[in-house]
Amino acid sequence: xxxxxxVILYLLLAPFAGxxxxxxxxxxxxxxxxxxGPPFFxxxxxxxxxxxxxxxxxxxVQLLLILSYLVFLAVxxxxxxxxxxxxxxxxxxxxxxxxxxxAASSDSSPFATMGASREMxxxxxxxxxxxxxAVGFYLATGSFQVVDIIHMPLSSVLMMPGFLLxxxxxxxxxxxxxxxxxxxxHHAHQExxxxxxxxxxxxxxxxxxxxxxxxITLMLGIxxxxxxxxxxxxxxxxxxxxxxxxxxxxxxxxxxxxxxxRTLLDSCWVVTLLTGGLNxxxxxxxx
Amino acid sequence: MGIxxxxxxxxxxxxxxxxxxKQERIRGYVVYAGAGGVMxxxxxxxxxxxxxxxxxxxxxxxxxxxxxxxIAGELFLTGLIVYLSIKYRKYPVILLSVGxxxxxxxxxFRFPMQxxxxxxxxxxxxxxxxxxxxxxxxxxxxxxxxMKAYHQHHKEFQDRSGFFFSMLFLFLAAMFGLVLSExxxxxxxxxxxxxxxxxxxxxxxxxxxxVNNSFRALWMNLVGGFGFAIxxxxxxxxxxxxxxxxxxxxxxxxxxxxxxxxxxTKSAQLPFSSWLLGAMVAPTPSxxxxxxxxxxxxxxxxxxxxxxxxxxxxxxxMVSLIGGFTFIAASMxxxxxxxxxxxxxxxxxxxxxxxxxxxGIGAEETIWAAVLLMIFxxxxxxxxxxxxxxxxxxLGSRDIENMHGLILRLPKLTYIMGIGIAxxxxxxxxxxxxxxxxxxxxxxxxxxxxxxxxxxxSATTMFYWTKWLTKLVSMHRTKEEARDVxxxxxxxSMFIHAGCVLLLCLLFPWLAxxxxxxxxxxxxxxxxxxxxxxxxxxxAIMLVSVLFVPxxxxxxxxxxxxxxxxxxxGGANEGDNTYFVNSYGEPEHLYLTNWYLRFEFGxxxxxxxxxxxxSGILIVxxxxxIGGAV
Numbered sequence: 018x019x020x021x022x023x024v025i026l027y028l029l030l031a032p033f034a035g036x037x038x039x040x041x042x043x044x045x046x047x048x049x050x051x052x053x054g055p056p057f058f059x060x061x062x063x064x065x066x067x068x069x070x071x072x073x074x075x076x077x078v079q080l081l082l083i084l085s086y087l088v089f090l091a092v093x094x095x096x097x098x099x100x101x102x103x104x105x106x107x108x109x110x111x112x113x114x115x116x117x118x119x120a121a122s123s124d125s126s127p128f129a130t131m132g133a134s135r136e137m138x139x140x141x142x143x144x145x146x147x148x149x150x151a152v153g154f155y156l157a158t159g160s161f162q163v164v165d166i167i168h169m170p171l172s173s174v175l176m177m178p179g180f181l182l183x184x185x186x187x188x189x190x191x192x193x194x195x196x197x198x199x200x201x202x203h204h205a206h207q208e209x210x211x212x213x214x215x216x217x218x219x220x221x222x223x224x225x226x227x228x229x230x231x232x233i234t235l236m237l238g239i240x241x242x243x244x245x246x247x248x249x250x251x252x253x254x255x256x257x258x259x260x261x262x263x264x265x266x267x268x269x270x271x272x273x274x275x276x277x278x279r280t281l282l283d284s285c286w287v288v289t290l291l292t293g294g295l296n297x298x299x300x301x302x303x304x
Numbered sequence: 305m306g307i308x309x310x311x312x313x314x315x316x317x318x319x320x321x322x323x324x325x326k327q328e329r330i331r332g333y334v335v336y337a338g339a340g341g342v343m344x345x346x347x348x349x350x351x352x353x354x355x356x357x358x359x360x361x362x363x364x365x366x367x368x369x370x371x372x373x374x375i376a377g378e379l380f381l382t383g384l385i386v387y388l389s390i391k392y393r394k395y396p397v398i399l400l401s402v403g404x405x406x407x408x409x410x411x412x413f414r415f416p417m418q419x420x421x422x423x424x425x426x427x428x429x430x431x432x433x434x435x436x437x438x439x440x441x442x443x444x445x446x447x448x449x450x451m452k453a454y455h456q457h458h459k460e461f462q463d464r465s466g467f468f469f470s471m472l473f474l475f476l477a478a479m480f481g482l483v484l485s486e487x488x489x490x491x492x493x494x495x496x497x498x499x500x501x502x503x504x505x506x507x508x509x510x511x512x513x514x515v516n517n518s519f520r521a522l523w524m525n526l527v528g529g530f531g532f533a534i535x536x537x538x539x540x541x542x543x544x545x546x547x548x549x550x551x552x553x554x555x556x557x558x559x560x561x562x563x564x565x566x567x568x569t570k571s572a573q574l575p576f577s578s579w580l581l582g583a584m585v586a587p588t589p590s591x592x593x594x595x596x597x598x599x600x601x602x603x604x605x606x607x608x609x610x611x612x613x614x615x616x617x618x619x620x621x622m623v624s625l626i627g628g629f630t631f632i633a634a635s636m637x638x639x640x641x642x643x644x645x646x647x648x649x650x651x652x653x654x655x656x657x658x659x660x661x662x663x664g665i666g667a668e669e670t671i672w673a674a675v676l677l678m679i680f681x682x683x684x685x686x687x688x689x690x691x692x693x694x695x696x697x698x699l700g701s702r703d704i705e706n707m708h709g710l711i712l713r714l715p716k717l718t719y720i721m722g723i724g725i726a727x728x729x730x731x732x733x734x735x736x737x738x739x740x741x742x743x744x745x746x747x748x749x750x751x752x753x754x755x756x757x758x759x760x761x762s763a764t765t766m767f768y769w770t771k772w773l774t775k776l777v778s779m780h781r782t783k784e785e786a787r788d789v790x791x792x793x794x795x796x797s798m799f800i801h802a803g804c805v806l807l808l809c810l811l812f813p814w815l816a817x818x819x820x821x822x823x824x825x826x827x828x829x830x831x832x833x834x835x836x837x838x839x840x841x842x843x844a845i846m847l848v849s850v851l852f853v854p855x856x857x858x859x860x861x862x863x864x865x866x867x868x869x870x871x872x873x874g875g876a877n878e879g880d881n882t883y884f885v886n887s888y889g890e891p892e893h894l895y896l897t898n899w900y901l902r903f904e905f906g907x908x909x910x911x912x913x914x915x916x917x918x919s920g921i922l923i924v925x926x927x928x929x930i931g932g933a934v
Contacts, residue, residue: 082854084857137766294756
């Protein structure tokens, strides 16, 4: 019963949570840059405007693929919030991302295709850590099931601090934050135009944004997984940790410039080995 | 079970008849009949075995005259190799071939064995028979249409289709013999037959490249065969038995290690991968056969048979290390390939690496994953090869770059290819689920390196498949017209494959409980649920969602009213999304390519270090194993 409620809450509230975080992000970013920034609810205004626009498309399949992206992200998130298998959830997350890549390259547009290629590279960069992460949870708690992981006597972060560090590193990719915003960025007018989303407009772009909000919530849900345990106070702790982590991502976004793909791939893989790999080795040895 | 000799004899008969028929039409019908017959016979065997209680059954204790026949066969093969080696001036091969044949015959006369069964049917060999009969049979059917188109395209090669079909059927016969053999000497005979036939198939076009590649395949497989022959001699001399099961039960170190070496060569693991990569010079049906239903599967079949003796031993460590390393190295090199068949070849090597790694660990869970990987890989890979072959016949190229916008040009073939690719790596198709089980099993086995290999290898695997898939679905119109020259029999085969991929995923829970669990039970004497039923059902539901989400979205988006606009191209779009106005004011054709990261992941950069590293591991560990045992 709890699971059903949790999934329904996720499906209903995740876009709102994501949009609110986005509004928060925009204000903080603006303040860091010495600007005032938009109103807190700007993401909602943006969405409603995008939905009110005429539906224009470059081909017939783009909308279909973007909707599939949205649905798979929602399903992946539901698996996490239903307390199901974390590894399966992460696999589905990559399947969802694959639909995004297909949507972008279905246009056969130069800038969108470039964004799609870069997105694939980003997937290759972050995927090893996500797999190791699931394995880390399994070693630390003895189960792949989220519901077991959050009912441990102690937070799993105590066993896997390295994984948390590595995960923070790759979350910058998933949140499309600088220095890893290679495939598309929150800011247009760049060498790649708008990358992946170049050919998306109006309602299609709105759907893409909603999907991103689901993704933010999902990523922060995984961060919370590090902190949750059977005690009630772990929940507020996890929320604070998520917010703090999100703040760190914003800070990093603002103090760094975009890197080249080679740096992205190398740094992600090296960090994965150093944080996740090392932590995993230690967990395996003490088991 | 009088059907066993018929099952092996029928393809032999077809192989003997086919080259005699000069008329293409009639030959086609004979091939259909042959392939159909193989499938019917295999199904009949399955039916009889099931009605007999699906137990392991042993046959043929007294086989004196068959043994002599096999010796004659071996001598013939050796003679053939010697003749061809002299003809093409590849003399070192002669040493390998003559050496092992002499050793084999010497062993047979020097150590007469107690009568024991020579053939055995159990769940694993039954599964292998089914794979060989149905996938192999469909490939033969596909080949009829393919070879016709192939020789229309390639006038420069002599049409030796009759010989080609003959070899395909001979291969099936050898494969049946191999998987049903319990006696190592018999298995060795069929093992050598498959090596020689693959050699002949690879050299089909008789170009210089084909001849060189075929000899490379031959010598590498003969190295493995030599290991096999020594293993038999050692087993006969020290254990007094040449029964595979007895060798596995005693866990004798040297024979098991050498048999594992043979398995590694045949399943094209590093450092022996280059023979399979070179095998793609042959017409596509033979690649499909080598990669999916027969040759390489014989290697992993032997390793799975050996797996109880590999568990927790140094040999097992060697096998799993080589397998895991091959998995990641081959998947990295696949990124830099733009030739469709080459990507498939690397992907085969890589996936086999995973199966081999599972076999090397030799725990129940890993074998469970290995068997499932093998099933899914066979079907998907055979289908992919057939699709690439058909595309090549239609476009005149198998370059992935030329498949840009294929969905608009050859939609049917694109869907088939897409299903095959999705089956190879996407959640929740079978390959991925098996990978998931493998990951869990590696963690449970405490094997740090394999987990790392798997994590990074999955990422690179994802990259090269996604790249290919996006190329296919791109809505790009080109001026070049493509005419689909695929024959009906080719589509027949591919549609059945596509149906199988989807059905196997839907029936995953059934497959796991009725096909895989009995195999584990026979190999390990015990079997418990690797994945609980609830997880299996979740997966089936997920699969349905993967099929239905895009389908429903398709219907939803059909209703949505859309205004179509041209894409943004930097310069002004000429209106057809293919040409834009360049800075001279002239129309410029848009050309988009995939990303191959050649400098980072190219074969030139990675192949040599991987071969050196893996040879090092193999040689050092073999020395340690054999030195430790002597």
